[in-house]
Amino acid sequence: MSKAKATIYKIIISRRTIRQFQQRPIPRAILKRLINAARLAPSAANLQPIEFIIVSHKVMGARIFPHLRWANYITPYGIPAPDKKPTAYILVLLNKANAQSKYAPYDIGAAVENILLAAWGLGIGSCWMHAIDRDKIKKVLRIPKHYQLDSVISLGYKAELPIVEEYRGSVRYWKDKRGILHVPKKSTHQIIYKEII
Numbered sequence: 001m002s003k004a005k006a007t008i009y010k011i012i013i014s015r016r017t018i019r020q021f022q023q024r025p026i027p028r029a030i031l032k033r034l035i036n037a038a039r040l041a042p043s044a045a046n047l048q049p050i051e052f053i054i055v056s057h058k059v060m061g062a063r064i065f066p067h068l069r070w071a072n073y074i075t076p077y078g079i080p081a082p083d084k085k086p087t088a089y090i091l092v093l094l095n096k097a098n099a100q101s102k103y104a105p106y107d108i109g110a111a112v113e114n115i116l117l118a119a120w121g122l123g124i125g126s127c128w129m130h131a132i133d134r135d136k137i138k139k140v141l142r143i144p145k146h147y148q149l150d151s152v153i154s155l156g157y158k159a160e161l162p163i164v165e166e167y168r169g170s171v172r173y174w175k176d177k178r179g180i181l182h183v184p185k186k187s188t189h190q191i192i193y194k195e196i197i
């Protein structure tokens with residue numbers, strides 16, 4: 001396997017959702033690079049209806065944070081500690097003026113995954129968040145009506161390293177006594193319905 005291929009695969013399999021962050025800011029150029037990764041994602045009919053808001057401003061970030069819900073299975077233990085909150089956010093918007101495509105959710109998935117993986121490759125952890133108070137966040141950031149706020153990606157340099165666990169009948173992740181997050185994942189044989197070779 002070439003070095004580039006090995007690196008991409010390594011990034012994909014090592015990426016985990018991160019909910020505890022170092023307070024070192026992410027440079028603006030890096031945040032723009034993440035948007036560039038999203039920009040080049042596949043898009044149904046190449047309509048490209050997804051747009052983004054980057055927030056690294058401390059005060060605005062602090063106003064977004066209360067409207068995010070973290071790690072529902074282990075509430076409140078997945079909430080970032082007061083000194084481990086995200087240092088940046090990327091808000092994922094659907095421009096309704098250009099969103100007649102029923103494929104928009106697929107576009108969002110592809111674009112966001114590009115961001116998460118590009119971030120991970122740069123040492124940056126992320127949490128893709130759908131459990132958000134859309135109305136409140138739209139108000140805080142004065143997002144116009146023609147944008148649908150889909151999700152928020154919380155970002156920051158990693159301050160935790162979750163561990164993948166074998167799936168043993170439950171999808172619920174958990175934290176151990178040391179505060180390490182364990183994430184069960186089904187095995188390949190559990191998700192390959194059939195092999196026709």
Ligand SMILES: Cc1cc2nc3c(=O)[nH]c(=O)nc-3n(C[C@H](O)[C@H](O)[C@H](O)COP(=O)(O)O)c2cc1C
Nearest residue numbers: 015016017069070071072127128129130131132183
């Ligand atoms: C569409 C989507 C929405 C999610 N929303 C939230 C959320 O609102 N809050 C949260 O803490 N995690 C959220 N997550 C992260 C998942 O909990 C996480 O991906 C899952 O536990 C598996 O962990 P992993 O990303 O490390 O593989 C979301 C993930 C996806 C794909």
